[in-house]
Amino acid sequence: MNHKAAFSACLSLCALLHQAPTLASPEQELGQQYAHRWRDSDLGYQDTSARIRLTLVEKEGARTDRFMRMNSFETASTAVGDKVLLTFEAPENIKNSRVLIHSKIKEGDQVWLYLPALKRVKRVAAADRSGSFSGSEFSYEDIGSMEVGNYDYQWLRDEPCGDAQCAVVKQVPLYPYSGYSSIWVWYNKADYRQMKTEYYDRKGSKFKTLTLDGYQLFLGRYWRALNMTMVNHITGRQTLLVSSDVQFRTGIGEDAFEPARLGNLTQ
Amino acid sequence: MITRRPGLAALALGLWGAVGQAQAQARSPAQPEPQAAEQELSAKIALKRYFFTSSPADGVDDDLPGTAQLGLDYQYLQSWDSLRLRLVVNPRYLESAKRDPRPDFYWDELFVLLEQDSRELKVGRIKEHWGVMETRQLVDVINTYDNLDGLQPEEKLSQKALKLGSSLGPGHLSLYLLDGFEPVQFYREPARFAAYRVQSQAEYLHGADRDGLDVAARYFVSVSDLDIGLSYFKGTNRAPAFRTAGDSLVAQYTEVTQWGLDAIWVREQWLYKLEALDQRVSDSAYNSRKLSVGLEYAITRAWRDADLSLIGEYHRDQDQRLAPVSIFDRKFLLGARLELNDAHLSSLFLGYTAQASDLGNNMLSASLDLGLSDALRAGVSAVLVNSSSSDAVWDVLASDSHLALELSYSF
Numbered sequence: 001m002n003h004k005a006a007f008s009a010c011l012s013l014c015a016l017l018h019q020a021p022t023l024a025s026p027e028q029e030l031g032q033q034y035a036h037r038w039r040d041s042d043l044g045y046q047d048t049s050a051r052i053r054l055t056l057v058e059k060e061g062a063r064t065d066r067f068m069r070m071n072s073f074e075t076a077s078t079a080v081g082d083k084v085l086l087t088f089e090a091p092e093n094i095k096n097s098r099v100l101i102h103s104k105i106k107e108g109d110q111v112w113l114y115l116p117a118l119k120r121v122k123r124v125a126a127a128d129r130s131g132s133f134s135g136s137e138f139s140y141e142d143i144g145s146m147e148v149g150n151y152d153y154q155w156l157r158d159e160p161c162g163d164a165q166c167a168v169v170k171q172v173p174l175y176p177y178s179g180y181s182s183i184w185v186w187y188n189k190a191d192y193r194q195m196k197t198e199y200y201d202r203k204g205s206k207f208k209t210l211t212l213d214g215y216q217l218f219l220g221r222y223w224r225a226l227n228m229t230m231v232n233h234i235t236g237r238q239t240l241l242v243s244s245d246v247q248f249r250t251g252i253g254e255d256a257f258e259p260a261r262l263g264n265l266t267q
Numbered sequence: 268m269i270t271r272r273p274g275l276a277a278l279a280l281g282l283w284g285a286v287g288q289a290q291a292q293a294r295s296p297a298q299p300e301p302q303a304a305e306q307e308l309s310a311k312i313a314l315k316r317y318f319f320t321s322s323p324a325d326g327v328d329d330d331l332p333g334t335a336q337l338g339l340d341y342q343y344l345q346s347w348d349s350l351r352l353r354l355v356v357n358p359r360y361l362e363s364a365k366r367d368p369r370p371d372f373y374w375d376e377l378f379v380l381l382e383q384d385s386r387e388l389k390v391g392r393i394k395e396h397w398g399v400m401e402t403r404q405l406v407d408v409i410n411t412y413d414n415l416d417g418l419q420p421e422e423k424l425s426q427k428a429l430k431l432g433s434s435l436g437p438g439h440l441s442l443y444l445l446d447g448f449e450p451v452q453f454y455r456e457p458a459r460f461a462a463y464r465v466q467s468q469a470e471y472l473h474g475a476d477r478d479g480l481d482v483a484a485r486y487f488v489s490v491s492d493l494d495i496g497l498s499y500f501k502g503t504n505r506a507p508a509f510r511t512a513g514d515s516l517v518a519q520y521t522e523v524t525q526w527g528l529d530a531i532w533v534r535e536q537w538l539y540k541l542e543a544l545d546q547r548v549s550d551s552a553y554n555s556r557k558l559s560v561g562l563e564y565a566i567t568r569a570w571r572d573a574d575l576s577l578i579g580e581y582h583r584d585q586d587q588r589l590a591p592v593s594i595f596d597r598k599f600l601l602g603a604r605l606e607l608n609d610a611h612l613s614s615l616f617l618g619y620t621a622q623a624s625d626l627g628n629n630m631l632s633a634s635l636d637l638g639l640s641d642a643l644r645a646g647v648s649a650v651l652v653n654s655s656s657s658d659a660v661w662d663v664l665a666s667d668s669h670l671a672l673e674l675s676y677s678f
Contacts, residue, residue: 056610058610062610064610064611064641091641091642091677092309092311092641092642092677092678093611093612093638093641093642093644093677094612095309107491110489110491110492118396119394119395119396120396120398121396123399123494123531123533123538124533125533125536125537125538125563125564125565125576126492126533126534126535126536126565127535127536127565127566127567128565128567128574128576130567131565131567131568131574131606131608132567132568132572132574132606132608134612135572135608135609135610135611135612176535177535177536179567235571235572251349253349253384253385255384255385255434258434258439259487259489259494260432260438260439260441260487261382261387261432261439264353264380264382264387265342265353266344266346266351266352266353266380266382267351
């Protein structure tokens with residue numbers, strides 16, 4: 001075989017290897033199935049709005065409340081993620097501060113802040129998305145929508161979760177600058193609701209645990225957890241999110257989720 | 268500049284009426300029911316006091332007493348189907364020295380905003396912020412800054428304006444009609460932060476007019492990790508030039524045509540930013556070109572829960588002989604901002620600003636915004652200016668090193 005032929009054969013082999021689909025293990029396929037079923041159960045919600053009380057709980061028990069309104073918008077294409085808009089309503093020192101998140105697939109979310117004291121819209125650096133959201137135990141990464149295409153999946157085990165049976169799925173972020181090495185999600189096997197999430201930091205240590213309860217069914221199809229508790233295992237601090245006045249299909253337009261209109265504050 | 272001008276409110280109503288009429292024809296006969304209106308009223312009291320480290324320069328009034336400010340923020344929100352209305356009424360009362368040229372009462376903002384689908388209309392006294400830099404915002408041309416309070420004031424004067432906005436292609440287009448403007452105010456006698464005497468009567472040259480109509484436009488688009496704003500302005504320059512008249516200065520305003528560009532690109536831990544401005548006057552001796560570039564490096568949880576941003580900025584100006592004096596040319600900033608992420612969102616900023624050609628001319632600044640409760644905040648800022656005596660501006664600033672304390676209560 002001359003050099004040219006050998007080179008050509010090598011190229012062909014490389015191309016073949018490159019095109020060959022990676023064989024997923026049964027655990028990976030099962031993990032992915034749970035995530036897809038969870039996503040499918042929420043398709044078609046269009047948009048939601050809710051009022052949220054965010055309570056910061058210090059290790060010693062001291063509490064601080066913030067109140068905000070949360071709007072989310074389901075984009076028409078599954079190739080891009082949903083959009084989330086948070087507007088603080090109280091206390092006075094952060095009133096009208098806003099956070100806008102455009103979730104992306106494998107790219108890392110786009111995040112903008114509106115600072116009412118300066119009346120400026122500020123873009124958040126990619127690595128800052130793993131930073132604290134308003135001093136809470138949630139990061140911007142946690143607040144944005146969890147897009148199915150953003151993770152590698154592996155089913156770990158089945159186990160009871162309260163009265164239900166859950167599948168525990170390990171999800172490894174595929175987007176850049178995640179604050180986590182992996183996220184373990186407990187999916188309710190009956191209806192695919194997420195019941196609990198554990199976050200592991202970049203070193204692999206258990207960092208935070210999110211517990212979801214107080215689920216309510218809306219429009220006969222869409223589950224929403226009205227109570228969420230995020231516990232930081234390193235600092236001992238907690239953040240509680242309690243939702244109320246949850247509405248679906250409010251008619252809010254995608255235009256309300258433009259960074260150029262963050263300062264208008266009409267939504 | 269346009270010299271014939273109908274009232275902005277009448278113009279706004281006419282424009283919106285035309286839009287509404289067209290949409291009413293397209294809608295079904297059933298009229299939308301108005302949703303319950305929302306009203307909000309809040310207030311803030313702020314007290315500020317300066318302490319200087321040295322006596323003022325010769326002939327400069329040492330009196331820069333504390334200020335006390337009461338602000339009310341009222342807003343009214345009403346929705347009809349997809350049409351939303353927001354009325355904002357934010358009056359301010361300022362108590363300060365008698366020689367302070369600022370009025371006791373002024374409007375921080377006073378406007379009506381109408382939004383429908385991708386369109387918006389805003390009319391009244393507004394503030395617009397486009398810039399992306401920390402040290403200065405080159406492209407912010409709608410509002411005037413007053414240089415009466417501190418070395419780098421962030422408070423703008425509101426501008427009477429009509430703004431029309433709409434989605435256009437992948438971005439958002441905003442058009443502005445600006446009714447006159449608020450000239451920069453000066454102390455009658457040399458004072459701290461302003462060690463020069465400026466005559467009360469300004470000059471308007473080369474088409475400038477204090478009461479004329481100016482126009483501006485901005486197109487903003489966000490593409491993946493890049494945000495870009497392109498702006499245009501034609502009208503009376505918000506930053507005056509000066510000419511010497513005896514022992515005082517006369518502020519000169521010219522009509523300018525200017526293009527501005529602002530951009531942010533985020534990549535990994537980095538945030539890159541840029542502002543550029545090209546300003547032309549019919550007399551080219553007033554022309555000006557300015558460029559600011561900067562970057563920020565984000566370190567999350569740098570210390571406990573605190574997030575750290577390291578900031579660098581550099582400014583380069585090419586001003587013609589008579590253009591407004593720039594105090595930023597060849598200056599750079601190295602800074603760090605620590606967001607403590609505590610219960611009341613306190614933050615700390617440390618900055619080092621210097622003249623690139625002579626590092627002996629520099630300024631160290633530190634500011635702490637400390638949340639004491641949900642309603643009470645304390646601000647402490649310190650500025651230390653050093654001069655190598657090679658630059659007259661730095662020499663004057665050097666005597667204005669100070670400590671400022673501010674306490675504010677919101678309710």
